[in-house]
């Protein structure tokens with residue numbers, strides 16, 4: 001018998017472990033596929049909006065993820081109105097698609113200052129656009145950057161559901177739910 005390349009995919013626990021390993025690697029390694037998830041939100045018209053972000057933290061115990069953003073970004077307004085988000089990652093190394101559903105909390109002001117104080121000057125330049133993110137411009141570079149802790153926001157994602165699709169020699173799909181204490185359920189791929 002041919003040993004399976006990704007042994008972990010054979011059990012629900014193994015799959016669930018692997019999702020958190022890949023998320024942790026995304027936080028730690030800028031070249032890992034988990035570094036750049038797609039974050040999807042819903043806008044005021046009910047339209048889905050998807051964009052690339054950097055994964056900044058992944059806490060398995062709490063089942064939370066963190067993304068940093070500018071307070072004026074549309075995504076912040078979107079989750080203020082509709083506090084749900086989806087995260088999508090295709091990890092081509094693990095042959096693993098991860099689809100995560102979350103409720104979102106926006107952190108600004110005092111609670112984010114300890115994080116702000118750890119950011120490099122270069123990183124701070126991503127927060128504090130003048131005019132605000134998404135404003136129309138007469139020319140592509142007609143904007144300023146004033147690194148500003150008041151413009152810095154952390155999106156805290158409380159994961160509610162994780163869906164994993166492993167495309168190995170066999171295809172396996174499973175769903176894990178927080179309200180089921182992260183118990184897993186196999187699904188038809």
Ligand SMILES: Cc1cc2nc3c(=O)[nH]c(=O)nc-3n(C[C@H](O)[C@H](O)[C@H](O)COP(=O)(O)O)c2cc1C
Pocket residue numbers: 036049051052053054055067068069070073074075076133134
């Ligand atoms: C590789 C990459 C990484 C990005 N990381 C972030 C990020 O961590 N936070 C963020 O707000 N935008 C990030 N962006 C920009 C977003 O994709 C998006 O263009 C911007 O945040 C405006 O989105 P919004 O108007 O939907 O809020 C990144 C873009 C790329 C291409």
